[in-house]
Amino acid sequence: MKVALITGITGQDGSYLAELLLEKGYMVHGVKRRASSFNTQRIDHIYQDQHEKHVNFKLHYGDLTDSTNIIRIIQEVQPDEIYNLGAMSHVKVSFDSPEYVANVDGIGTLRILEAIRILGLMDKTRVYQASTSELYGGLAENKNEKGFYDENSPFYPRSPYGVAKIYAYWITKNYREAYNMYACNGILFNHESPRRGETFVTRKITMATAAIAKGKQDCLYLGNLNSQRDWGHAKDYVEAMWRILQQDIAEDYVIATGVTTYIRDFVIMAFAEVGVELLFEGENENETAKVSACNNPLYQIEIDKVIVRVDPEYYRPTEVDLLIGDPTKSKTQLGWKPQYDLNALVKEMVESDLKLY
Ligand code: NDP
Ligand code: GDR
Numbered sequence: 001m002k003v004a005l006i007t008g009i010t011g012q013d014g015s016y017l018a019e020l021l022l023e024k025g026y027m028v029h030g031v032k033r034r035a036s037s038f039n040t041q042r043i044d045h046i047y048q049d050q051h052e053k054h055v056n057f058k059l060h061y062g063d064l065t066d067s068t069n070i071i072r073i074i075q076e077v078q079p080d081e082i083y084n085l086g087a088m089s090h091v092k093v094s095f096d097s098p099e100y101v102a103n104v105d106g107i108g109t110l111r112i113l114e115a116i117r118i119l120g121l122m123d124k125t126r127v128y129q130a131s132t133s134e135l136y137g138g139l140a141e142n143k144n145e146k147g148f149y150d151e152n153s154p155f156y157p158r159s160p161y162g163v164a165k166i167y168a169y170w171i172t173k174n175y176r177e178a179y180n181m182y183a184c185n186g187i188l189f190n191h192e193s194p195r196r197g198e199t200f201v202t203r204k205i206t207m208a209t210a211a212i213a214k215g216k217q218d219c220l221y222l223g224n225l226n227s228q229r230d231w232g233h234a235k236d237y238v239e240a241m242w243r244i245l246q247q248d249i250a251e252d253y254v255i256a257t258g259v260t261t262y263i264r265d266f267v268i269m270a271f272a273e274v275g276v277e278l279l280f281e282g283e284n285e286n287e288t289a290k291v292s293a294c295n296n297p298l299y300q301i302e303i304d305k306v307i308v309r310v311d312p313e314y315y316r317p318t319e320v321d322l323l324i325g326d327p328t329k330s331k332t333q334l335g336w337k338p339q340y341d342l343n344a345l346v347k348e349m350v351e352s353d354l355k356l357y
Contacts, residue, residue: 004027005073007062015195018046020238028056074119092314117175131168138158158318190323203349221311235339239336254326255325269343285312
């Protein structure tokens with residue numbers, strides 16, 4: 001039986017990856033942080049199963065800022081594969097706590113790689129590092145000739161999060177080259193799901209769509225509506241993570257859909273799911289969206305009511321304007337193909353949030 005260790009198991013990706021690896025017959029270990037309130041909602045269903053039937057699943061308390069803890073867990077678990085998904089993953093928040101983010105998202109990766117070296121597991125343990133499209137920074141001149149970011153595009157991170165993740169990217173590559181370790185970067189573009197954290201833009205939009213439709217919220221306040229993101233479904237993306245660690249040779253891969261969409265259009269798509277048509281007017285901080293039609297008799301939403309406003313509070317000091325990834329290498333070498341398109345993703349997220357209300 002293969003043994004996997006997942007950091008960030010309580011997060012969006014960690015929970016889907018744990019399910020996938022259990023399905024594949026792995027023994028799955030996860031690192032969770034001690035918190036003053038419960039932080040295991042996304043994996044409680046797996047944990048509960050453990051009491052009712054035999055499930056190969058075990059959680060360990062730990063933190064990526066704590067080397068001795070990381071070494072001890074890896075020594076105990078002796079993993080065949082480590083998926084390092086733990087991170088302070090919110091780009092805007094990283095401007096408020098840059099040093100902490102450098103410690104967790106940057107040096108945290110080094111702690112894992114060093115633990116493997118110290119424990120002499122270099123020939124046994126394969127490492128997946130959760131790298132990100134934030135490394136590219138959205139600079140137009142750095143796209144390839146087809147107009148996408150690929151594995152060879154230059155990096156220009158635009159946030160403390162991106163800068164911390166670029167350290168993690170390079171230290172992973174360096175340990176692969178210096179010590180012949182099987183260590184890979186998955187450069188993943190944005191991926192979402194009903195389990196997405198509530199303060200990321202897609203989930204914020206789908207939750208507000210449901211709340212407004214059910215009369216529980218008046219207005220949705222957002223930041224920059226003019227940025228564009230290449231959005232996929234987290235379920236598809238954890239499958240790519242696993243494939244990256246099953247190859248003969250360790251390499252880095254871009255995981256993306258190759259389609260990019262404005263934030264504004266995501267808002268339109270989400271409200272269309274509840275039968276609300278929106279009309280956007282104005283520019284930048286004066287931009288609003290009002291209801292131009294409501295085609296669903298279940299929801300009484302006033303026509304002409306403004307239900308989306310821009311609040312500059314959500315702007316970032318430096319923004320990544322446009323992301324679009326080229327998944328050619330992952331499609332050809334990994335045989336990876338996403339099952340979801342954006343319409344299916346938005347539909348699933350809105351339906352799930354409607355159930356919450
Ligand atoms: P989430 O924010 O949902 O999950 C992050 C996880 O990291 C949580 O389990 C969190 O624990 C844990 N964590 C945070 N700080 C620490 C710490 N100091 N020590 C140990 N664990 C910690 O992120 P996602 O699941 O969306 O993303 C997974 C990884 O992929 C992250 O590294 C992210 O940066 C990266 N990524 C994500 C993309 C996306 O679009 N989702 C795209 C590209 C990369 P807790 O629950 O206690 O907070
Ligand atoms: P991102 O995701 O920064 O791309 O990082 P996020 O959903 O936070 O922002 C996407 C874009 O939407 C704009 N935006 C807003 N964002 C948030 N969070 N809240 C708002 O109210 C809002 N209004 C507009 C942002 O300015 C931005 O342009 C995500 C994270 O998962 C990272 O960990 C990961 O590495 C990258 O995706 C790839």
